[in-house]
Amino acid sequence: MLATILIIVYIIIGLIIVVSLLLNGVRPSKTLAWLLAIFTIPIGGVLLYLLLGRNRRKSKLFSLQRDLWERNYPPDGTDTVKISEYNKKISNLIYKTSKCPVTEHNKLTVLKDGRNTFESIFEALESAKEHIHLQYYIYEDGILAEKLLEIFERKVAENVTIRVLYDGIGSYSLSREYLNRLRKCNVEVAQFLPFRFGKFLSSLNYRNHRKIIVVDNKIGFIGGINISDKYLKGDPHLGKWHDTHLRIEGEAVDYLNGLFITDWYLASNKKVDTAPFQIKKTEKKETPMQIVPSGPDDDFAAIEQVYFSIMNNAKEYVYITNPYVIPNHAILQSMQTAALSGVDVRLLMSSSTDIKLVDWCVRSYYESYLKAGIKVYLYPDGFLHSKVMLCDDKIASIGTANLDNRSLQQNYEANAIVYDATLCKQMKTDFLQDCSKSIMLDDYQIFSNRPWTHKLIEGTAKLLSPIL
Template sequence: MIIFAAILSFIAVLSIVRREFNPAYKISWIIMVAFLPIIGPLFYLIYGKMSVGHYLRQANKRSSRDITTYLHSFEKNIEIQNSDFKKMSKYIREITGMPVWDKTATVIYNRGIDMFEAMKQSLSKAEKFIFIEMFIIAEGRMLEEITQILIDKAKSGVDIRFIYDDFGGSARIPVGFKNRLTKNGIQIKTFNPLRPRMSASINYRDHRKIIVVDGNVAFTGGINFADEYINESIRFGYWKDGGIKLTGFGVFNFTLMFLNMWEILNRAIEQYDKYLPTIEEETDGFVLPFPDGPFDGHQTTGNVYLKIISSATKYVYITTPYLILDNELLVGLKIAAMSGIDVRIILPHIPDKKLVFIVTRSYYGELIEAGVKIYEYTPGFIHTKSIITDDILGIVGTANFDFRSLYLHFEDSCLLCNNSSLIDLRNDFLETVAISHEIKTDDLKKEGIIKKFVLSILKVFSPLM
């Protein structure tokens, strides 16, 4: 038995070492395999292979190729002065095919209820189509009001398509929800349905939150269809969330992101010309909405985060509900702070996932020692995902600063450059700092030896959380 366990562990370690993946992720699995003979290797073989299903990979390859080819006809000679944004946009275009757009208006929302009301107004005005891609859907006021608008619009002939993630929606979805939508002429698809078997595919979730109306208006950000996002129900104190609305040419990237996922799930080929924007707004800087996911192996969002941090000359402001960093982002934040950049991060004070919150706190000491200022949002839970630097560059989207968002999940983000919404984003950050508690070194010294030991252990396995 001992020999068998040793051989199994050896095979698992070889498999881990030879893979092209983040070193921290490899180290976590190697330690688990070494200290948990038989159980560790078996757990890795089932959950750690990180291989996306062959069909999904091939379907995405086909759809992404078609979209990229189509987008070549939209090559625009947009003059970009900012060299950092120019490099980022070229990188994103190379990986995802998504172009930069001007002639797009943006609005930042810093309260879930405000964004919810704006969503309803836009959905109620739909004339041609509505595309929705959501991670969590839960029974309650928010979902019911959205659903009623969708049913009314479907009856008037609007083409409505709805994608939701089964992991995010299965526990709290209303009974008969899918049948209700289908009976009223709404097309609905479930991403990666949960099945009663052990499989690594459970790791891959559609964490995107996209709403597109008539190809002219799009929403994204942290908000799902559940009542806690609008504080209709109180779960973890006041829930601070937000996002962004786009109107104009830049919406087309979100439309294509949705159609890419729809083609994968529906095994269909779409005519992209049918969904082009018809509204041209005044140019207010540049927008570049882009997707990310485990198909390409590039960790696009994380790399763009890193580039934004390294481009800063004055400040970097980050809001995120979770902070489980790979070595590259950790070092990038520390270098920025030690170079005199004002680096601040706002995190929740009341967590929604206690274990993840404990791991998040394990990064505080190293960051604070380097000069990063860490704040906890005292009124409750902050779920906004954003980064902004120097009033020039920023991102609002769905990706957290953790391994799951940056390596496993399907995410969407909107990169902004020289956009007036960046000022709104900065002002909201500073207002939020004013009602948050700054974590000091003395706060961390209060932790006992046992807690520090537990934190050290959890930090080793943080890439697996």
């Protein structure tokens, strides 16, 4: 009798989930996959759906305060800066999805690898007069953390307000002792969606993957580098970590600050008074750019749409550096279509990643790339962690988002989209230099004849690509 009741309850729960899937407009293939899981995996199917399957775009975890974006710009903000017709579609897309307009009073510096990046970060932090906002997915104990604490102690004594926001899962190893030392020196600290049993199912799968620093609303940083000593000392298994970061001076920093403030409110339930923050413009118009945020509760997957649009509009080349290229159908189609149309599409990735399962999943797509004429380069000297996309000497994307479902659909991410030929050419030269040091996979026939055991492992790992 009890077993019958449990079966009936399980079926009712399953039917409720089916109705939810239909109401939320999920793709038929995804609906069928979840139906299969729910009705063939007792208990586990429902738990997996609650953990991984719910549509946050319909059931919002948090609504961005759009006034943070619009308070300094008119509704038609995209028309206040003149950019080329080539870039107009991308800029309009970003503005309509995120309300971040193109800004042009910006001075940009591309920073490569940890040592150069942290030297620039420490210099900016030392210059702080009003506030420091620091937000990271991974914040680990070590040399860098101690250096930051040393600077924070000194700046707090100078009446600088400091807020530190870290992700509850990405920074899980950050010690309580270090956090207590931060609070003891009057640094405000908040944890984004902490790992708690009561909220385990609702929050575990939705992480804040952003890496943002804002100093006095004047200097900002964004990119792939976390607070980890791997960027100084390397990794015992992967070697040196390579990455790309961007230093921004100018009005685009205001949008990085707005992102931090909304995330801070979600994590701490404390509102930050934005009245004292004034946009710091450079003296002359230098580099047009936009900040594009994306998160699981936005109406549109903004960064995915930007990646998709850049590749679809490409005329000459698309160069991508990314450690985790696990494309969904739309991204894979756009890469293949561009390559088959004669666009020079190149992927630069590490020869191995920091997670073996992900490594096999990434490799499972190589054959699809090569068959379409996409050039694949595997970087052998350490771990390449940059998230960069370059197109036609016209557009550069530098940020936090990988080309996988986790970044494009589930994480809170942020990229900088830059419309500047000089910066694009500089980064293209660097990209091609890295390609020259890499192993090129250029023969589809040879690669397709790899051992069947490799294909089997890759195919198995590929089944998990929606959650990796």
